[in-house]
Amino acid sequence: MIIHDFTHKRSILNHFVGELRDVNIQKDRMRFRRNLERIGEVLGYELSKTLDYYPVNINSPLGIKPSEYISKQPVLCTILRAGLPLHQGMMNFFDQAETTFVSAFRNHSKNSKEFEVVVEYLATPSLDNKTLIISDPMLATGESLANVYEVLLKYGSPKKVHIVAAIGSKPGIDYIKEKLPESTELWIASVDEILNEKQYIVPGLGDAGDLAFGKKLH
Template sequence: MIIHHLQEKNSILNKFIAEIRDVKIQKDSLRFRRNIERIGEVLGYELSKQLTYSVKDIETPLGNSQEQLISNSIVLCSILRAGLPLHQGLLNYFDDVENAFISAYRHHSNNDAEFEIVVEYFAAPSLNKKTLLLADPMLATGQSLVAVIEAIKKFGTPKEIHILTVIGSKEGIEFIKENFPKNTHLWIAAIDDELNSKGYIVPGLGDAGDLAFGAKL
């Protein structure tokens, strides 16, 4: 797996990460969603440098210009519900791509630390020979992403896979490295050292879905 850790170099991204972590600022759900969206824009910009380009003739009012434009056939897939603000940030830049959505959540059958990943819904175009952008804001154990990639195999085999996430754990990154193709790209804003006993990232930021959209039952 090819890892692109954006916070290895200081940039305005640091401000967005700091605000989504801050317990005072993150209580403003509108600002939280907007910051996740802005992080998606930064991730999308950096990702765009790795795509394939071809020349296209553009007619201007005064003549013609040859421009290098993305030629990949892209499908943007987000994991519901926490992935929606990140999806919007990516869509702000990749506005003409195809879209897919999948639900994946932790099911604690015994109300303890043990859980399984349940995938219940998937809507997508064909993924065959496409460039798949897989967006999930939190990469904790990595089990959700692995469950998702297994669930969508019947929709075709992507030509290439780019995972985009906001915060991930070292353990989760190692897990997906073992379960995704070697040429998969991981675009990640921040990497944290550990998981707690319940599989949540420390220091992390809490539950991204709840912070964006309110507590669930």
């Protein structure tokens, strides 16, 4: 796996990640969503440098300018519901992309720290020979992401896979290294060292879905 880790690269991206983590700024739900969206935009821009382009001559009102257009839009996949703001940031740049939506959640047994990842809903185009970008704001254990990828393979074999995440853990990254193709590229704004006993990233930021959309009953 090729890892593009922006943790220690000085840019406005670090500012957006810092605001995501800040317990006081998190109280502004709209700002939390917007920061995730902006992280999606920044990482989407960085990722776009690796895609294929073809030459075009642009007719402006005053002349012709050689330029480049993207050869083929990727398929953008996100994991509901927490992934929606990050996904929107990607869509702002890849505005003609096809989209895949997946509902996946941790199903904890009673009085158990262990869980299984359940995929309940999926809507996708064919993925055969396409560039697939999976966005998920929190790469914790990596199990949800790996399970989603396995389910997606039923709908075609992507030519290339990219993962986009706001914050991840080293254990989670190590896990998906083993489960996804070697050529997969991970684009991540910040990496934390550990997971706690509930398998949440530390220091992380908490539950991204709840912070973006409000607490759920279950």
